[in-house]
Amino acid sequence: MANLLENLNLENLVFRSYAFWSVVLILKMLFMAFLTVIQRVKNKAVASKEDSPKGIVKFSEDVERQRRAHRNDLENIPIFLIIAFLYVLTSPSQFIAVNLIRLFAISRLIHTFVYAIKPMQPARAITFFVGALVTFYMSINVLIFFY
Incomplete structure (x- = not known):
């Protein structure tokens, strides 16, 4: 058990990436509530x-x-935040993990833009599926690791 927790430190680039992008995504979700209020008033x-x-x-x-x-x-x-946290515990490849976390976060940021701010298809569907595929890939890796 101690080995798993060793991945949760500030020297671990994967954990730092997870922490940074998690906060970005949480702030984005909070911002969405304010955007809804702005639209209601407008x-x-x-x-x-x-x-x-x-x-x-x-x-x-x-x-x-x-x-x-x-x-x-x-x-x-x-769902992503939970799966990505568990994925960090699996000691994944730094390059793959950091880029998957970034990819998910950026896809969600773009998804918001093409869904709520400037509606566009198929960009909305593509960004949704990119995020879903990242989450699915991480989920499978977590299942395999912990099985």
Whole structure:
């Protein structure tokens, strides 16, 4: 058990990369909540009757797009954070691990841009699948290592 925990130190480039990009992704998820609020104010759209002075709920496609992008983050990033943490414990190749972590984080940043800010397909699907493939690859490696 002690050998696994040796990977969690500041001299380990893989752990440092994981820590840095994890914080970037967490900040991005927090930022998405603010983007949703900005869209609600800009479009005068409220989520429920008690939020409206007139008791009228107003739908906005821009708000819904922000909400869907944020929800997609909430469905994918926490899973990655857990799997990537376990992957760091497997003492993976530094080059592969650091670049996989970067690839996932950058794909999620681009995914937000092409989903919520400037809607574009197939870029949205490609960035989603890049992140999913990274998570899947790490998951398989963790399963093999711990089996």
